[in-house]
Amino acid sequence: MHSELMQWISTGGRILGSLFYYEPxxxxxxxxxxFFQQPDWALQWGNxxxxxxxxxxxxxxxQDLSAQYQALFIGPNALPAPxxxxxxxxxxxxxFGNSLLDLRDFLARHQIAFSASQQEPEDHFGLMLMLSAYLAENKQELLSEFLSRHFLIWSGRYLELLTxxxxxxFYQGLGLLARQTLREWQEELALIVPKAQFYR
Incomplete structure (x- = not known):
């Protein structure tokens, strides 16, 4: 696969994944x-x-990003975009539904050890972005299967609710950026993503 594309997935996945997963x-x-505090970050990101x-x-x-993060990712109120x-x-x-079990099977089959904090389900949007980066760096042959069957299949619905x-x-803007970025990855890799029924 194209090394520049893999570098882009690695960098973009780690930057976005960190902000979706970790407390600000x-x-x-x-x-x-x-990165986003640089005046020219959008130029560095691309188009x-x-x-x-x-x-x-x-x-x-x-604004207070910690309060926004708390409301969107922790609670105590119902999360508007889980x-x-x-x-x-x-x-x-x-x-911890069936799609998570499918993801765990994928990780186990390919001997990808996952260390998430506090028994966090591995199908967290931020973790999935960072896993995309890991695969781009270490197991490129698995990237297309992971993205099309385990991540892109639902990420659009999540980002629709988030944005x-x-x-x-901040997270609204981050969601828009993630949506554009994931669409570009899909186009560059020529991925066909199965249609799924959403229950939320």
Missing amino acids: TSAQAKSALA VENPQTITFIQQGLQ PWGSVYLDPEAVI AQSDYP
């Missing part, structure tokens, strides 16, 4: 946030199609 004050998120993406991210950086794949793919709309959350502009 964590060391992992802070290094990713530093950012939707100008609102830049506006939302800039606006959000002036970040786990099986919530969308399982008829019961639960975490509708106008109270959280």
Whole structure:
């Protein structure tokens, strides 16, 4: 596969994945946030199609990101856009559903050890982005199967719900950027993503 594309998936997956997964004050998120604090980050990213993406991210950086992260990823209230794949793919709309078991089978078959904190389901959107980066760096032959069968199949639905959350502009902008980025990966890799029924 094209080395520039693999580098792009590695870099983009790690930056976006860190911000979707880690609390904004964590060391992992802070290094990713530093990227978006550069005045020319959009030029470095490439072609950012939707100008609102830049506006939302800039606006959000002036706000309390920890409060936004808490509301979107932790609770205590119901999450407006749950970040786990099986919530969308399982008829019961639960975490730890069948699609997660399929993902675990994929990871086990290919001897990919996963260290997630606090028994976090592995199909968390941020973790899946970072796993995309890992595969681009280490197991490129598995990337197409992972993206088409385990990630892109539900990521669009999650991002549709997330980008509708106008109270959280940073993550709204990040969601728009992730949607564009994942679409570009799909196009560059010529992936055919199966249609799925969503239960949320």
